[in-house]
Amino acid sequence: MDNLIQTEGLTKRYNGFQAVRDLSLCVKKGEIYGFIGLNGSGKTTTIRMLLGMVKPTAGTCFISGEKVNLKNYAIWEKVGYMVETPYAYPELTVKENLHAFRRLRLIADPKVVDEVMDRLKLTPYADKKAKNLSLGNAQRLGIAKALLHKPEILILDEPVNGLDPAGIVEIREFLQELACNEGVAIFISSHLLTEIAKIATKVGIIHEGRLVQEVDAIKLHHLLNQRLVLDMREKKAGLEALASAGFAPFLNKAGFIEIYCKEAIHHPDDVARFLVYQGLAPTKLAVEEEDLESYFLRVIGQKGDRLL
């Protein structure tokens, strides 16, 4: 079985409002699919349909090749998930929570709880009540629950929310190991594009319910625009000289001159030489790559300095 997760023409309408439109995607064994979009773009609705929690208006979801259907209990043996806020019994400790979920999953071997606590670095908090956990450790407990039964598919909605930078790196490395060494197919939603780009093997961008782009993470940086950024003392004269030489320069918000023409980006030394001959020596000259947030905004057709 190649595609462990697959959707075909998935659509959800709420009283005429299109939350998800004609969405088709697939995730293979060992792949990490990063599903990114602004708030309200349809990520959670898609995940809920994948998990059979919301009935699609049209289209189909397949898990391990089987059509998602709440009555098909066998499917859920293969899936671990965490959707929105991780749920735990607040008065029970981390360990008690995990044993409660182990029993719900009908797993006889109690050792799985110690194993999963160890993997998620929860052992020091084993006897702490869930209600007293930090947000980051509550997230870890959510992921631990999702992994108790060693699923081949993991579906996570915003799993790094509330984690500090070190915690984000740990979870990232943990998920990468899970996909790489154990072949788990991971579907992970987030609005943190930069973070997702570091972990995913494939990135899908959802906007207003539509999958507007899907790209292999390796190819992502080829899609980022490059530009030549310049500064000089005589900016007005510099802009005029560069414009008359056909470089189509413009002044950005930070007060630097930007050039997008390919020849200038590939041969910044020619631009420097030209400016020096004009008596306009640059005080800054650098080829810079568009950041992922600007790329995202470009793809979804919005303007702005930062995403979120």
Ligand SMILES: Nc1ncnc2c1ncn2[C@@H]1O[C@H](COP(=O)(O)OP(=O)(O)OP(=O)(O)O)[C@@H](O)[C@H]1O
């Ligand atoms: N039960 C519902 N009834 C009506 N509209 C809904 C319902 N659930 C979601 N929506 C709407 O569908 C759209 C998509 O919501 P969804 O929660 O899937 O977005 P999201 O990308 O997960 O956003 P966030 O990042 O904020 O969680 C939103 O406009 C939301 O208001």
